[in-house]
Amino acid sequence: MRYDYLINFLVYLCLFISCSLCQALDNWPAASNPLDVAMRAQRDVAKSVSITQLTNLGITSSGSIFEKEGYTTSALGTLLTALAVGIRTVYIDLYWNEFTREWQLCPAPFPSNASSNSLSVQEVTWKGRKHNCEGAMTVQSLMTTFVNYFESTNTNLEVNLMTMLLRLNSISVSDVSMSNTSASANIYKNPPIKNLGNSTLDECISPISKYLYKPTNMQESSTSGGVSTKTSVSDFYNRTSGDFPTLDTFMLQDYNRIIASVVENNLKESKNSYNISANDKKKIFLSSENFDSEIASSSNSSVLSSCQVLLEDTKSNNSDSFIDIAEETRFRYIIDNDQNSFTNETLRDFLRCGYSPILNASSYVTHGDKRTGTFSAIVNNFLPQSLWLWNPNDLTGENSVLLGYLSENSTDKHIAFRCVALSQDGGIIKNCYDKYHYACKNEEIPLNWKVDDKNQLAYLDATDEDACPKGYSLGTPSSSNELLSLMNYLHSENIDFPVWIDLNDITVNDCFVTGGPYATCPYQKTVSTGKLVGLIAPSFVVCVVILFLLVLEKFFRVNPIQTNRKRYWRKRINEYYKVHNYEGVPS
Ligand SMILES: *[C@@H]1O[C@H](CO)[C@@H](O)[C@H](O)[C@H]1NC(C)=O
Ligand SMILES: *[C@@H]1O[C@H](CO)[C@@H](O)[C@H](O)[C@H]1NC(C)=O
Ligand SMILES: *[C@@H]1O[C@H](CO)[C@@H](O)[C@H](O)[C@H]1NC(C)=O
Ligand SMILES: *[C@@H]1O[C@H](CO)[C@@H](O)[C@H](O)[C@H]1NC(C)=O
Ligand SMILES: *[C@@H]1O[C@H](CO)[C@@H](O)[C@H](O)[C@H]1NC(C)=O
Ligand SMILES: *[C@@H]1O[C@H](CO)[C@@H](O)[C@H](O)[C@H]1NC(C)=O
Ligand SMILES: *[C@@H]1O[C@H](CO)[C@@H](O)[C@H](O)[C@H]1NC(C)=O
Ligand SMILES: *[C@@H]1O[C@H](CO)[C@@H](O)[C@H](O)[C@H]1NC(C)=O
Ligand SMILES: *[C@@H]1O[C@H](CO)[C@@H](O)[C@H](O)[C@H]1NC(C)=O
Ligand SMILES: *[C@@H]1O[C@H](CO)[C@@H](O)[C@H](O)[C@H]1NC(C)=O
Secondary structure, eight states: OHHHHHHHHHHHHHHHHHHHHHHHHTTSGGGOHHHHHHHHHHHHHTTTSBGGGOOOOEEEIIIIIIHHHOBSTTHHHHHHHHHHHTOOEEEEEEEEETTTTEEESSSSOOOTTSOSOTTSEEEEEETTEEEEEETTOOHHHHHHHHHHHHHHTOSTTTOOOEEEEEEEEEEOGGGGGGGTOSSOGGGGTSOSSSOOOOSSHHHHTGGGGGGBOOHHHHHHHHHHOOOOSSOOHHHHHHHHTTTSOBHIIIIIISOOOEEEEEEEEOOOOSTTOOOOOHHHHHHSEETTTTOOEEEEETTOHHHHHHHHHHHTOOSSOOOHHHHHHHHOOOEEEEEOOSTTOOOHHHHHHHHHTTOEEEEOOSOEEEETTEEEOOHHHHHHHHHHHHOTTBOGGGTSSTTOHHHHTTSTTOOGGGTTOOEEEEETTEEEEEOTTSEEEEOEEESSOTTOEEOOSSOOEEGGGTTOGGGSOTTEEEOOOOSHHHHHHHHHHHHHTTOOSOEEEEEEOSSSTTOOBOSSTTOOOGGGTTOOHHHHHHHOOSOHHHHHHHHHHHHHHHHOSSOOSSOHHHHHHHHHHHHHHHHHTOOSSOO
């Protein structure tokens, strides 16, 4: 059969591409496929939710990367890896250099006696602080890193929403005296390196322009929202998201990838200062005008205590506080620092309270009391914790059920373990024949839940008419806010965990879908031989899924699971593992 040759060839091409990437990523979680699968499932359940309600993990580019590695083009490799493994929010400090009237990333200006080699990393001093900066590390090169990431993940399987938060600072002429050089301001006016940056914000972010959701897009979508008579969950977010779209509209209908906003403007007023122009405002949101946002600090005790109140609100089954949060069209972030750095528990608590945590401390207690400072160790530690939908203990380590899929030991006895139930710590994979309570979601208000405390059913009975009361149906939490509303309800009613939620990958391995046991994997449609080359993406799971789907489509459309063909693939993959001594998941 000729297809066999073609598919064989593609498998090896695919493995080659993904494994050359695995090596580049070294001990990053990108190599551990369960996280990719878990992240995609979480993205997919959140499609109906307004983008203002999404919660994910972020970093500050300076605190997490540049202050440690230098403001250098090689540090952009670290940033690219961070994006590839799942960092979704990046907080960036931009500096307006009043001497050159250009935007730069380095917090210090280059003096005239600096080296003229734009590729040399030089120590520059400003306001008594030393920084390692490279002339070629411009704001544009940072933006190009984002473009590289977007281009390599522009497939239905991998797209996601990225947020860029900008803080504007000045390198002010009036600060020369504080820089403690005896020299005058003149030495900063003509640095020997040319092209240190662009002179407007608009030019700075021009590389990502094509992928940007702009304030002008917002006006377009807001006019299309009409009055609807029949209400449903998607209407709830259509109604409450203000002028912002739902995730599905954002990424899969309008093909946007990123939203950029100035969240803090520390520009000094002076005759050399920068004025945000009308052109800038066409592309970039401003927190003072059209981007309602809360950027809390982990040191702010009032944020912490109001989150505690929300987490412990398990006495009443009142969902009002969650509805309030869902109805706010506000982007919410929390940034830590060296005094109050996140722990697994606080990071997860803030996520459940609806904040996206942004890592900024220089070190964390990551394994017990051992202080680990490397950026990859930090991301490896917090990424599983940031997936609010899942129990992090089920994603990594020996007990990971998701992990089982690709290993030799996942024989047919695991096949029934493809349905997701909610434990106290998040989603876990359970045997679909097990009997638990159903989490029944209100069809109009997604923050109202009902669970029948007597009736326990198998997941496979989801189509049973009596499974949920009228107006409710077996549901999945679509945001961390919805998850907390469900958790609190379960606690208030003293319902035993686990509880079935509507999520399974019965039809296609690793393709988690909602809609009961017969729901099909939506990515089947997108795969055809012609499109395959364009779809090959730098992720092993994606490769496997695509090829698996391709095979399904060609040969086994009817009954995908019980075929020898799947074992054939597994065997092929395992042979490959053996030859290359490649372990699917680093410990
Ligand atoms: C530039 O000159 C200042 C003094 O004016 C000196 O402190 C600094 O080391 C010089 N930098 C280089 C790269 O020579
Ligand atoms: C500036 O230099 C003087 C001595 O040269 C030193 O005593 C002072 O601490 C320095 N100030 C800063 C902010 O570095
Ligand atoms: C922005 O700066 C880069 C070099 O840093 C340059 O190539 C590009 O042309 C500039 N863009 C504009 C619009 O000036
Ligand atoms: C929600 O709004 C978007 C556009 O704003 C529209 O495409 C979609 O059909 C709406 N969904 C419902 C259920 O009304
Ligand atoms: C910025 O705007 C202010 C008034 O709005 C003006 O006085 C100032 O000269 C402007 N600065 C620049 C650099 O254009
Ligand atoms: C703490 O957070 C609250 C709510 O976000 C805010 O109103 C308050 O100003 C913050 N306090 C400080 C000191 O930043
Ligand atoms: C929860 O609300 C229902 C009505 O919606 C009420 O009958 C029940 O007693 C409440 N339970 C608690 C613990 O407040
Ligand atoms: C990150 O931490 C550093 C030092 O702790 C602090 O100076 C900086 O302002 C923080 N960044 C943000 C965005 O809060
Ligand atoms: C935090 O979570 C990670 C997994 O996300 C785990 O490896 C680590 O041991 C946890 N740290 C602590 C102190 O429990
Ligand atoms: C499969 O499981 C057995 C015992 O459960 C273990 O000894 C063996 O090493 C496992 N094989 C692989 C490839 O993980």
